[in-house]
Amino acid sequence: MKLLHVAAATLNQTPLDWEGNKRNILAAIAEARVRGVSVLCLPELCITGYGCEDAFHSAATHATAWEVLQEILPATRGMIVSLGLPIFHRNALFNTAGLVVDGRIVGFVGKQFLAGDGIHYEPRWFKPWPSGLQSTIERNGRSCPIGDLCFDCGDIRIGFEICEDAWVAARPGANLARQSVDLLLNPSASHFAFGKIEVRRRFVAEGSRAFGLTYVYANMVGNESGRAIFDGGALIATGGRLVAEGNRFSFADCEVTSAVVDLERTRMGQARTGSFQPDLQSSESGCVRCDFDFPVPAIADNGASRAAWEESPQIKEEEFTRAIVLGLFDYLRKSRSHGFVVSLSGGADSAAVTILAALTARLGLVSLGREGFLAKLGYRHDLSELPEAKLVGALVTTVYQGTANSSETTRHAARVVAEAVGVTHCEWEVDGLVAEYTRLVSTAIGRSLTWSTDDIPLQNIQARVRAPGAWMLANLRNALLLATSNRSEAAVGYATMDGDTCGGLSPIAGIDKAFLRQWLAWMEQHGPAETGAIPELHVINAQAPTAELRPQEYHQTDEEDLMPYPILDAIERAAIRDKQKPMDVYLLMRNRFPAYPAGQMAVWVERFFTLWSRNQWKRERYAPSFHVDDENLDPKTWCRFPILSGGFVRELAELRAYVQGESFR
The missing domain is CATH 3.40.50.620 (HUPs)
Incomplete structure (x- = not known):
């Protein structure tokens, strides 16, 4: 046997937060050291943060990333650690993984396939590194190899696939396998999407099988820069089998997942594979050699384990809950906001946003404990003396703003939902504001406004007059106002600008109304295991969705309008x-x-x-x-x-x- 203790870390980084990012990296290295890990893979661009956008075009960004890398090096003594950062070379910027061995940089691997579709814009900032090419960079009077490299460290060969490199047909791993690589590291920043974890599990396990090696996959976690949510989920596979799997949607800034693997077993697996043919003719110019003494770890009984909710038949509802809640929590603390405000109309959309905001506190408390939760919101000194039962109400405020067209059904529903989830709830009437705006405009144009001739303006003014009060409440509480419009409404414009779209963050604008109604039914009957169901949601689910902007005799419903x-x-x-x-x-x-x-x-x-x-x-x-x-x-x-x-x-x-x-x- 040739045993090796390897690990992958998930980190909750923030673009350009140099000290915070370094602190998380050092915490991961320290945790790996305590466990006796020899090789640690950290996520893609973990020093700068992945979502720096056009700040990648700043020379100061590259220079500071290099400085932070030097500050991290002493902590890597006795270990091999991969660290992601941008490298400026020959007037081009490359997304690289630097390999650090025993406190010394031994080389940088350039990402070959850039993510340039959908949510990703990497080609705007980076150039792809050509396959098979190597070069040298000069920094502080020292030269260092960069390019398509592998590393021979104490007779163990290490290679890289950086995030997108593993998602394409021409994976670099195939060439690296022919160079007899034992260990393939994948530093990633792979955003969450429904069902995406299964794709990752497949390419990690299949990569380890097809290439005949051990595969170590690290990922970001949390809401890094605003829109994308990273779900973590570190993975380690060897010989086609997942042997370790990290948590997803963790509230922790840093988590390390490790496993002890037998490299002799994977080497012999390659030897027994008829299709495997080592590349004996290529030069070794692309292989960087360095000395490293690997300690022999104890034999460990590895086994990938997943949280119980990962096996739920309602996995989409579970993922949606945890993704949005984690996104809200990180947005709250990284923007240093003091809470959330929701204009709670008593309908499905605003009820969903209210529940998600309340679950942000409830799941955060379950995950981190009271002290850990408050430590992450350290700027909220006023929360320190509150009992846990009062924290949801201190962080989430809702307001019902009635008009003559509002029904007692929705007023009652808003009150019931707010009480069920423990938020602070307000009620007031905006009919006077609607009447005054209507009078002002009627006087100006010289005629009365009627539903038969002015339907849309009369609907919209009711939605718009609700915005200033909600904004004022958010300002008073230094809170984030959450918009409540969903994706189905966005598609057809069935939303009032500066009405239900007003807010600093729109947490459900990426999800369709049909699924939201399905999710609310699931929340009524089941809910996440940590918090359980909210049966009071029956008052929401029993209603037909309606904007309640026309007089009640019109019996307005969303689906009738659309x-x-x-x-x-x-x-x-x-x-x-x-x-x-x-x-x-x-x-x-x-x-x-x-x-x-x-x-x-x-x-x-x-x-x-x-x-x-x-x-x-x-x-x-x-x-x-x-x-x-x-x-x-x-x-x-x-x-x-x-x-x-x-x-x-x-x-x-x-x-x-x-x-x-x-x-x-």
């Missing part, structure tokens, strides 16, 4: 995610929802494309939202569309002609 939410969401996916034209979307919907008349489906498809085109300006103005899947409509990170466009006029004419022809067939 279309059934499952159909809206299906049209959105086909039209926006899959880029289908109106005719094709119509045919898909007719096949999927045959119970609806052809003419009605055509109306809904045309309504969607028309409203989508008209409302891009609204999507451009939404507060930052969290990314949770590949159906996000956020134009700043995922889904770009022109503010001004032709509006699908030709395509919709084609659809109308087809439907008219159908009626004569």
Whole structure:
């Protein structure tokens, strides 16, 4: 046997937070040392933070990252540690993993495949390192190799795949395996998306099997820079089997996952594989040699273990809860805000946001304990004397703002939800403000406003007059005002700008209404294991979604204004995610929802494309939202569309002609 103790760390970093990032890195190194780890993999760009964006174009960023690297080096004595940082070389910037051996930098590996789709914009800042090439950098009078490298450290060979490198067909791992690499490190910053962890588990386990080596995968965790949420989940696999798996959605700044692996076993596995052929003809110029004495670890009974919730049949609901809650918690503390304010209307969206805000405190307390939770909110000195039962109310405030069109149903529902989750709840009326604005405008234009002629303005003014009071409450409490609009509404502009869209953060703008209603039903019946169900949510789930902006005799509902939410969401996916034209979307919907008349489906498809085109300006103005899947409509990170466009006029004419022809067939 040739045993080696390896580890991967998940870190909660913040862009350009030099001292905080260094502190987390040093904590990971210290924890690994206590465990007797010899090789530690840290996440991608862990020194600077992954989400520095155009600050990567600053020479000061690179210079400071290099200084921080030098400050970390002494802590790595007796260990091998990978550290991620940008390196400026030959007038180009490269995303690199530096390998540090016993306190000394021995080389930098450049990322070969840059993530440039969806939420990622790496090609804006970095250049891909060409496969098979090596170079040398000069720093402080010393030279150091950089490029497509592997490292021979005390007769153990180490190579790298950096995040995206492992997601492509031409993985660098294949070439590294032919160079007899024993250990493949993957420093990553892989954002959360529903179901994505299964892909990671597969490529880590399969990489270890196909390449015949041990694979160590490290990841970021938390809300690093605002929109992306990283779920952590360190992985270690050897010979095709996961042997260690770290927590996901941890509230901790640093967690280390380790395993003892047998390199002799993987080497002999390669020898027994008929397809394996070492590259005996290539030069060794790409292999950096250095001395290192590996201690012999004790034999360990490894075994990847997962939290019970990972096996839940409602895994999407579990992931959604934990991702948004962790995102809110990090946004709260990193922005140094003192809490959250939600305009709680008594409907599904604002109830969901309220519950998520309350769960931010409740799950944070479960995860960190009272003292750990308060330590992370150390700037809130006023919380230190509060009993745990009062902390949710101190951090979350809701307000119900009634008008003549509000029902007792929603007023009661708001009160019940607020009391059930323990937030501080306020109520006031805004009818006087609505009446005064209506009078001012009526006087100015010389006529009265009526529902028959001025429906949209009269609806919108009610939503807008609620914003100033909510903002004032947030200002008084130094809190974040959370917007309550969802993705389905964003797609068709069914939201009042400066009304339900007002806020500094929009936590559910990345998720569709149909799933939100499904999640609320799950919260009513089950909820996360740590906190349990909220049966009081029946008062929300029993209602049909309504904006309550028209007089009650109109019996306004969202789906009457728009279309059934499952159909809206299906049209959105086909039209926006899959880029289908109106005719094709119509045919898909007719096949999927045959119970609806052809003419009605055509109306809904045309309504969607028309409203989508008209409302891009609204999507451009939404507060930052969290990314949770590949159906996000956020134009700043995922889904770009022109503010001004032709509006699908030709395509919709084609659809109308087809439907008219159908009626004569």
